[in-house]
Amino acid sequence: MAIQATAPAPDRDAAGPGPGAPARRAPRRRVDATYYLFLLPAVALFTLAITVPAVMGVVYSFTDSIGFGDTRFIGLTNYAVLFSDPAILGSYGFTVGFALVTVVVVNVVAFLLAIGLASRIPARAALRTVFVLPMVVSGIVIAFVFNFLFSSSLPRLASALGIEALETSVLANADLAWTAIVLVTAWQAIPSALLVYTAGIVSIPGEVYEAASIDGASGWRRLRSITLPLLAGYVLINLVIGFKNFLNAYDVIVGLTDGGPGTATRSVAMTIFAGFSGGDYAYQMANATIFFLIALALALVQLRLTRGKVAV
Amino acid sequence: MPARTPSPPKGLSRRSFLGAGLVGAGLALTGCGSLGRPAEVSFYQSKPEVIGYFDELLARFRDERPGVRVSHDVTSDLSAGFARGAPPDLGCSNYNFEIARFVDHGALSDLGDMPEAGRINPDLLPLVELTASYPGRTSVLPYSLMAAGVLYNRATFAEHGLEAPTTWSELVEVCDALTAAGVTPIYGTFAEPWTIGQGILDYTVGGLVDVTAFFEALQEQGADTGPGSPVSFEKDFREPVERMLTLVGYTNADAAGRGYGDGNLAFARGEAAMYLQGPWALTEIAKTSPDLDVGIFPLPMTDDPADRKVRVNVDLALWVPDVSPRQDGARELVSFLMRPEIIDAYNADNLGFGVTTDAPPVTHPALVELQEYYDGARFYLGPSQLVPESIPVHNYAQAIVTGADPGEVLRTLDADWARLARRS
Structure with missing residues (x-):
């Protein structure tokens, strides 16, 4: 996803001739009906599997439905209760805070790694592979493995070394459990950000650096005045997309803390899902609608930013 | 909590899934998943430890009643099943808040007229009522009780x-x-x-x-x-x-x-x-x-x-959804499962307490200490x-x-x- 966004597709590609088609310049060109045929399955599936259920969900949010049986329209009651529900507000607070911290951690680390891997260090291809590995492992698996590390291995190691603060599982500490979630999420998310930065660095022409060296610019100076400004677009993309993804945090949290201790690490996605299995369907649909609007706003911001900064 | 994997029940095709979407869009196409097929009673039971056990019971039932087709559904998401109007025909599940919703909203049929309902230990009825009830209906028959x-x-x-x-x-x-x-x-x-x-x-x-x-x-x-x-x-x-x-x-x-x-x-x-x-x-x-x-x-x-x-919970209860078109087959299976030799064997084999007035006491060495509390209804x-x-x-x-x-x-x-x- 992140990669696609960095390669802006000019509009003409969408309606233009496919590869191999001769580029005859006809003054008026009708789009061949076949193209619409190609689009049809995707549009139909998207409409049936995403759009229709989403619209139904919004309708349900104005009812007291539990998913079946008698249903009454209750207007905005769900929304009114939503904004005074400390559990919901708490989940938004946690999720936004978590997403902000994680996006910073991920991007700082990924950026530094990308710079490091772009230099001529030995075995960098092997290192790059190692760094990208976490991306291909499923989040829930990672979470369960780290759960074991945090609850069993780390405390055992800490008591062997006599570090008292780490002897109890960090996941059991309501004030610190979020740090573990940030760590694991970052560990998994860094590779994709790293790939975007690597692509960005590769795209900077070597001549620019050459010219800078001839002018006597130091390594730090080159980083600050060439690499950083030329990567600004990539940073923005990574920040916005990363933030949007981290707002949806679900699997890693389920595997690590299941929202605990207490309700300290319940994310918005978790409260929404709990509503479906817990018979709070319409209420959590209202929550999902609000959440959708937030994601939509972020997507618009992302579109604006990518249009302005990256498309040259 | 055990993780449940929501997936369509056996015997339901993609057609019925799409059907649910279309119904919402205003096209009445409910139940198209069952058209043109011989009636097959789907039996929902997802307690992981006893899936094999119930498979064997169903095999016995098939031998006795070759005329009734039954399938064992172990994966359905119940909320989704009820939402699209195609729940399993007979459920045998933990009597908890998930089932309570279906009871409270009258989605389960009345089993009160079955002779088996009269065999349920009356001490248990207040507990069943407290979790959920629908006026005038015996929505569930307890099957196994855990103390x-x-x-x-x-x-x-x-x-x-x-x-x-x-x-x-x-x-x-x-x-x-x-x-x-x-x-x-x-x-x-x-x-x-x-x-x-x-x-x-x-x-x-x-x-x-x-x-x-x-x-x-x-x-x-x-x-x-x-x-x-x-x-x-x-x-x-x-x-x-x-x-x-x-x-x-x-x-x-x-x-x-x-x-x-x-x-x-x-x-x-x-x-x-x-x-x-x-x-x-x-x-x-x-x-x-x-x-x-x-x-x-x-x-x-x-x-x-x-x-x-002692703390008790109704670990398994039988229920038949109101919308099921195969009530007769489902009820026949209920009668089969409620036969003393079958329900008592199930509870003895799976650490449960009997829920019928004719059930024998528990024999498991760890559970015998709890029998007196159960007999005296000293439970919550x-x-x-x-x-x-x-x-x-x-x-x-x-x-x-x-x-x-x-x-x-x-x-x-x-x-x-x-x-x-x-x-x-």
């Missing part, structure tokens, strides 16, 4: 000259004696919230509070629940929760980071003398230590031994099971045992209850 208390290692107790405590003071003495002897008295698995809710929280509350009366009053009170209301979590749960914290003081130091699997393993290895889990843990413990001598006693919460009660439903799922009561219990202010958590619980009542 839970404190699992204790009889060998460890004997080694230190201790006996199962019958009063709160004795319990504290036992804990002190074990601690003095260097034995962890109670094994806590607080990393998994449900183990706290169903264990230490339910036992302490159930032993001190009249659970049925409390929840009836609470349901009556609804949105008025809060500070100053006649009953409230803050007021009525305060003492049990404080005692719960006393017991937490006797758990293993790393309880906050341990889960259900760790607990079964540790208790099986004799790392702690007591373990607050239901009989379902016995099977897991036996995997590690098949010969461990385990007993069960109800957690004593007062200084009168006569006050001891787990309070954590009576709080709707949308209130994360297990997480709240976890917050309390890991150091949150109990008063504040209980006030949150009251506020959640009132808020839920206001919008439903």
Whole structure:
């Protein structure tokens, strides 16, 4: 996803001739009906599997439905209760805070790694592979493995070394459990950000650096005045997309803390899902609608930013 | 909690899935998944430990009644099934808040006219009603009852000259004696919230509070629940929760980071003398230590031994959805499953207590101590099971045992209850 966004597709590609088609310049060109045929399955599936259920969900949010049986329209009651529900507000607070911290951690680390891997260090291809590995492992698996590390291995190691603060599982500490979630999420998310930065660095022409060296610019100076400004677009993309993804945090949290201790690490996605299995369907649909609007706003911001900064 | 994988039930095609979407879009195409097929009764039963057991029962049923086709559905998501009007024809599931919704909304048919309904132990009916009810209907038939208390290692107790405590003071003495002897008295698995809710929280509350009366009053009170209301979590749960914290003081130091699997393993290895889990843990413990001598006693919460009660839950109950087009086949299967030789064998084989008046007493060596409580109806439903799922009561219990202010958590619980009542 992140990669696609960095390669802006000019509009003409969408309606233009496919590869191999001769580029005859006809003054008026009708789009061949076949193209619409190609689009049809995707549009139909998207409409049936995403759009229709989403619209139904919004309708349900104005009812007291539990998913079946008698249903009454209750207007905005769900929304009114939503904004005074400390559990919901708490989940938004946690999720936004978590997403902000994680996006910073991920991007700082990924950026530094990308710079490091772009230099001529030995075995960098092997290192790059190692760094990208976490991306291909499923989040829930990672979470369960780290759960074991945090609850069993780390405390055992800490008591062997006599570090008292780490002897109890960090996941059991309501004030610190979020740090573990940030760590694991970052560990998994860094590779994709790293790939975007690597692509960005590769795209900077070597001549620019050459010219800078001839002018006597130091390594730090080159980083600050060439690499950083030329990567600004990539940073923005990574920040916005990363933030949007981290707002949806679900699997890693389920595997690590299941929202605990207490309700300290319940994310918005978790409260929404709990509503479906817990018979709070319409209420959590209202929550999902609000959440959708937030994601939509972020997507618009992302579109604006990518249009302005990256498309040259 | 066991993870459920939502996937379409066997026998339902993609057509019926799309059908659900189209119905919502205003096109009435319900039930197209079943058109043009011979009637097949789908039997939903997803308790992982007994899937094989029920497969064998269904095979027996097929032999007896070749005319009725049955399939075993172990994966359906019930909410989704009811939502699209195509639930299984017969369900045999844990009687909890998930099923309660279907009962309360009249989605289950009345089984009251079946002769099997008359065999159910009348002591259980108030419990069934308290969880959920629909006027004039017998929506579910209990099938298996689980009675839970404190699992204790009889060998460890004997080694230190201790006996199962019958009063709160004795319990504290036992804990002190074990601690003095260097034995962890109670094994806590607080990393998994449900183990706290169903264990230490339910036992302490159930032993001190009249659970049925409390929840009836609470349901009556609804949105008025809060500070100053006649009953409230803050007021009525305060003492049990404080005692719960006393017991937490006797758990293993790393309880906050341990889960259900760790607990079964540790208790099986004799790392702690007591373990607050239901009989379902016995099977897991036996995997590690098949010969461990385990007993069960109800957690004593007062200084009168006569006050001891066990926590029970209806582990399996049979129900037939109202919308099922195959009521006759489903009911036939109900009658088959309810035959004394089948239901009694099931309960004997799976650590359950019989739910019918003609059921024999339990024979499992760990469970025999609980028979007298069951016979005398000295039992209560787990309070954590009576709080709707949308209130994360297990997480709240976890917050309390890991150091949150109990008063504040209980006030949150009251506020959640009132808020839920206001919008439903």
